[in-house]
Amino acid sequence: MAERSAYDAVVIGAGVIGCAIALDLARRGFRTLNVDRGPAPGHGSTSWSAAIIRPYYSTTDGTALAYEAHFAWQNWTEYLGYRPDSALHYNDCGCLVLEAAENRQLAGTRSIMREVGVPFTDVAAGELPEWLPGADLRQFSPARRIDDPQFGETAGDPITGAMFCPTGGYISDPQLATAQIAHAVEQAGGHFRFNDTVLAIHQSAGKITGLTCANSGLIHAPIVINAAGPASRWVNDLAGAHQPDHISTRPLRQEVAYVPMPQSPQGPGLRFVLTDADCGIYMRPEQSGHLLIGSLEPACDTLEYLDSEDFETSLSEQWTNQVWRAALRFPDLGIPNTAQGFAALYDVSEDWIPVYDRSDLDGYFTAIGTSGNQFKNAPLVGGLMGHLIESVMNGADHDRTPLQFRLPATGRDVGLGAFSRLRPINRASSFSVLG
Ligand SMILES: Cc1cc2nc3c(=O)[nH]c(=O)nc-3n(C[C@H](O)[C@H](O)[C@H](O)COP(=O)(O)OP(=O)(O)OC[C@H]3O[C@@H](n4cnc5c(N)ncnc54)[C@H](O)[C@@H]3O)c2cc1C
Numbered sequence: 374m375a376e377r378s379a380y381d382a383v384v385i386g387a388g389v390i391g392c393a394i395a396l397d398l399a400r401r402g403f404r405t406l407n408v409d410r411g412p413a414p415g416h417g418s419t420s421w422s423a424a425i426i427r428p429y430y431s432t433t434d435g436t437a438l439a440y441e442a443h444f445a446w447q448n449w450t451e452y453l454g455y456r457p458d459s460a461l462h463y464n465d466c467g468c469l470v471l472e473a474a475e476n477r478q479l480a481g482t483r484s485i486m487r488e489v490g491v492p493f494t495d496v497a498a499g500e501l502p503e504w505l506p507g508a509d510l511r512q513f514s515p516a517r518r519i520d521d522p523q524f525g526e527t528a529g530d531p532i533t534g535a536m537f538c539p540t541g542g543y544i545s546d547p548q549l550a551t552a553q554i555a556h557a558v559e560q561a562g563g564h565f566r567f568n569d570t571v572l573a574i575h576q577s578a579g580k581i582t583g584l585t586c587a588n589s590g591l592i593h594a595p596i597v598i599n600a601a602g603p604a605s606r607w608v609n610d611l612a613g614a615h616q617p618d619h620i621s622t623r624p625l626r627q628e629v630a631y632v633p634m635p636q637s638p639q640g641p642g643l644r645f646v647l648t649d650a651d652c653g654i655y656m657r658p659e660q661s662g663h664l665l666i667g668s669l670e671p672a673c674d675t676l677e678y679l680d681s682e683d684f685e686t687s688l689s690e691q692w693t694n695q696v697w698r699a700a701l702r703f704p705d706l707g708i709p710n711t712a713q714g715f716a717a718l719y720d721v722s723e724d725w726i727p728v729y730d731r732s733d734l735d736g737y738f739t740a741i742g743t744s745g746n747q748f749k750n751a752p753l754v755g756g757l758m759g760h761l762i763e764s765v766m767n768g769a770d771h772d773r774t775p776l777q778f779r780l781p782a783t784g785r786d787v788g789l790g791a792f793s794r795l796r797p798i799n800r801a802s803s804f805s806v807l808g
Contacts, residue, residue: 415551
């Protein structure tokens with residue numbers, strides 16, 4: 374059968390965000406197509422995601438969305454609308470967040486969590502050895518680089534406390550999750566084209582008319598959605614959609630380390646997600662007895678923003694710095710001679726908060742700037758983008774009167790103006806992967 378050349382909506386990208394948007398649109402009755410230059414769903418940034426589900430963000434809207442995400446992942450089969458052959462595991466082990474000077478001893482975070490109604494328990498300093506057996510619980514802040522003569526120095530003061538959030542954990546396989554959403558899209562009538570690159574986006578009289586792909590050629594559509602992850606900036610250029618005073622995005626290179634899990638007499642040294650701003654890292658258990666270590670972008674590190682999508686894939690001193698920071702917290706950590714882990718990109722906005730919005734060009738929408746922290750929210754991003762796209766196409770003036778989106782499980786309304794391209798840079802942000 375000849376492939377169709379006209380759709381109601383074309384999504385550029387079949388990562389977790391693009392697939393979730395297509396699912397919501399297809400369920401609303403739109404004839405959708407996802408075009409991706411990769412070979413299958415979730416082969417971009419999504420495939421490298423640490424896939425941590427955690428409810429603490431620095432803004433009320435970010436926290437409300439992320440808390441809601443826990444329920445979406447808990448009710449995965451319901452969300453998909455079918456029972457997949459391979460089970461996706463949501464390890465809802467919870468998250469421990471250490472107090473640190475960098476997060477102002479969690480004062481603001483706790484108050485937002487209370488406002489949103491996110492459950493958490495306070496962990497007193499004296500209880501921490503039970504939570505983190507074998508850990509060195511002294512303060513090392515500020516995080517330093519290993520070539521800094523003061524690396525590892527401490528005045529000896531203990532970490533003052535922590536909070537534990539039971540509604541969190543991590544997803545075993547972010548690529549599998551995306552493939553399962555893509556299957557749900559097909560069940561809802563949506564289409565995919567892989568190994569095909571979008572080369573041009575077309576408009577006439579200020580309205581989207583379609584796009585041209587390397588293999589498929591011209592495709593007609595009145596709606597195009599940029600969900601191109603680290604390539605989002607260049608896709609926006611194709612549409613001529615970016616204005617200097619809008620929130621913009623650019624790719625950031627990041628490394629993630631795997632090391633053998635430190636052991637304690639009580640078993641594995643870490644059984645949940647740990648956010649350790651005092652050392653500038655986050656950690657979680659990884660399969661095959663490993664510990665995953667990622668960066669919280671401490672002030673001492675120079676961030677590697679890129680001007681193109683070509684990037685060095687071999688591991689560097691960033692790996693070494695992260696592993697040594699983890700070894701400050703877990704002195705029994707074995708530092709392997711051979712670096713294990715990977716380098717990957719995510720697209721970061723000026724305030725590390727995504728742009729889920731329309732654009733100045735009618736019919737062109739963006740779900741970009743996911744800033745290393747939106748895998749968890751993908752099922753909700755699908756819903757809020759579907760709501761936004763349908764409302765705007767039906768005449769809603771979202772720029773003037775920002776739309777609200779009701780979160781299905783918690784019943785809270787989120788103001789979508791928080792994700793507008795026109796917003797002032799949100800100074801409440803952590804300006805890090807924590808959002
Ligand atoms: C190392 C790392 C750790 C992370 N950890 C977490 C975490 O713990 N928790 C969390 O919530 N989030 C995390 N994230 C962030 C999360 O993974 C991303 O926010 C999310 O996966 C982004 O999905 P996406 O669909 O927007 O992008 P992608 O998965 O990159 O998908 C975009 C797709 O667009 C395609 N594309 C681009 N340009 C074109 C074009 N011109 N034509 C056709 N196709 C095109 C690409 O091939 C790609 O498949 C992490 C990310 C990374 C990299």
